[in-house]
Amino acid sequence: MTSSDMEQAESELQDLREEVAETTKEIIKLVARRAELAKRIGEVKSKGSLPIDNEKVEDALLEDVLRECKRLGLDQQLGAKILATLVKDSKKTQRAQVGGKVQPLITPMVMMAKATEIEKSGKKLIRLDVGEPDFRPPKAVLDAVSNALYSYKTYYTVGRGIPELLSALKTYLAVRYNYREAAENQLIVTPGGRFAVYSALATVASEGDSVVVIEPNWPAYKEGLDYIGARAITIRTTMEEGWEPSPERVKAAIRPNTKAIILSYPANPTGKIMERGSFREIVEIADDHGLTVISDEIYNDYAYKGCPTILEKLPKRYILTSSFSKAWSMTGFRVGYSLAPAETSARMLKALGLMITCVPEFIQRGAVKALESVDEVSHNSRVMEERIDATTAELEKIGALELVKPEGAIYAFPQAKDPNFDSAAFAMELLEKKGVTISPGTGFGDYPRCFRLSLGQPQETLSAGVRKIGELLS
């Protein structure tokens, strides 16, 4: 390149940069105008007590934007992201005008914090809030962790997990699920199923994207999407329909910016197990639309009818998340895992490397032993089935409640017959007057009439808790 060529390039660059600066300023001007319009909409809504969220309007905007992107040859992801930023700002403005109507949700974690605070003062509570089994972790696991500790397995490991655990997981998937295809670069050992789920969401969805979730469900899905800036498209199922979502509704929920669908059966909090046929249909719908199926199979060992797993017939894009927490009663060990195509897995690993480095090696050694402890899993599962039977019967005797008997998992999710029942208020009253903690249904979706009981307590505690619930309701 000659020096006159260089000069010409520099001057060309200068012109283009000025144009970029001008265009940027024009964009900001329009953004300001849009913000002004949002404010005026807020005023009208505020006067008319109209709701801030309007899915249809949002969907129409998204369609508009994506169509424009296509027409103009602009990256649709970029368009969707900018729209998400604008919509979020509009809602913030409107919410501020309508006033502080947003009540903080009482999720299981919020309830746990509250209950722990009360227990500090010495008061005894019946804790039916926390989603963890009361079983003891396998003795072999304790021994393995302790031995590893005294053998100084106390240094960093690679992020993905120690080879022994990855290999044990491969064997486990082969024996337990007849799935023999897992490779080590598809597995990741995570600090709990929670991190597996978070990194799955963060890997498949960005700001401006959306993910289909079926409600009621574990609040961490929506919280994770919120944190990422992605939108949860919720499919609301009801007790009256037996908590069954139809594949048609899943299909109808898919938007042009939808990247994934989350399935989790047996379900938290309903104990629902989806029909295998529906599960497969949904997986096919995901394939047809290029979506990732995130299947959270943490309760798979607490299933009292045939429970479909994503391993039976993997979709093109998938992330399986699971954990040692529930089946082996190892909640406090914080160890779980994920399985995904190697490339997806590599991207998930980045979040873990950035935030955590690795799961403690001595805990990973314990997890290896857990995979060999099948008797404990059978025992835990059997006991939980007895509790589901007994607790369902007891809850059904309370005239004010109705429920669909859980087919799995470790919860009961009754619904009050009173259409105006406020489960958040009820939970607080139950805590204060009866010393029993439950999780209000609003923590799992739009279910003010429902509440969740965790069955992670001995039957006599569960019975005592249910009795007190009955007393307060009558």
Next chain:
Amino acid sequence: MTSSDMEQAESELQDLREEVAETTKEIIKLVARRAELAKRIGEVKSKGSLPIDNEKVEDALLEDVLRECKRLGLDQQLGAKILATLVKDSKKTQRAQVGGKVQPLITPMVMMAKATEIEKSGKKLIRLDVGEPDFRPPKAVLDAVSNALYSYKTYYTVGRGIPELLSALKTYLAVRYNYREAAENQLIVTPGGRFAVYSALATVASEGDSVVVIEPNWPAYKEGLDYIGARAITIRTTMEEGWEPSPERVKAAIRPNTKAIILSYPANPTGKIMERGSFREIVEIADDHGLTVISDEIYNDYAYKGCPTILEKLPKRYILTSSFSKAWSMTGFRVGYSLAPAETSARMLKALGLMITCVPEFIQRGAVKALESVDEVSHNSRVMEERIDATTAELEKIGALELVKPEGAIYAFPQAKDPNFDSAAFAMELLEKKGVTISPGTGFGDYPRCFRLSLGQPQETLSAGVRKIGELLS
């Protein structure tokens, strides 16, 4: 509200929504035009082999946008975020045109993965890459963890940490740092210092914000900012100036969207300890500009001259992060902590609750015992000082290298005299020909002539490693 009022509100809303949709489409049109300009800039740069990143141009754009926001009454955070989205997209476009020139960085974690892979094949390496001491964790810690395990401290705890550890941390800060103001709602027990740092960054900065970092430094700061979508404004220090950043340069680096500055002394990888006077000046500058000081004090117990800590005189906004990893040689326990004003701490806790739930209780019980194990910390610190002395002397004897003697931490960071030295290539050659692993300087900033040796090995291993480095260099 009468029904005709309602009708009027609905029709007003309808009009406003149409205007919003029109404005949105106009924004997208301009974004597409801007993307087109970015592409043309990419073409010119590609032809002229000009660099893609241009801080001055970016700064000018930011100033423009913020000025426009002010003039139009638009939220500056929103303007900065939209600009960040646009700039990121432009760079992506230009990078794709200029071609795959970006080499993946060899960070310490990347090197660890590589070395572990080689070791699997049975080959013995001299591992000077991983930043972890080789000392054994205190016996009292092992016993406490094991006892807690067999006492079934194996269930969920509240996210912040068990009261016993929070209380022990308060006592520790009072005794060790004479800081008596810490309240329990200011502390968080984290899975390692890494998570404390990530949640600090995610709490103070969002997409479109910037944070000042002083280079060379631990790669996790920049990686975390990247993950969040915030920009790292780097202050490059050099060996020639003794790795000392001047407060004036820090002040000059602050942009209108700057939210925080990260300090970390003793520094990784240089072992630099900032002068107390400079440290205080920088803290004051942060206060003057409303910035949060994130002080990562993980190496504070490895300091061989007076090391300033943020606890001496807290700025208005601060986050202290630290860990049990280095001082007690507990890397593989993954336990650290943060201290911040209660409100900041509450926001940091959200990330932990969402992703992790809590640190295993049995590990937290071990951490309580660690805080009582002061002899081990003194021992580790003393040994490390000897290694710094010996290794510095040995490195100085290699004619091709020069270095500033570390004043703390657990590393040496020599620089090759050859101005064209390529430490990434050297590190790979050293691994292949000599079986020694080091971390190239490019992992810590723009330092291709430097590399980091971790002193977390017995002196004879260190000496053998340095000898082999000398052999390859001569």
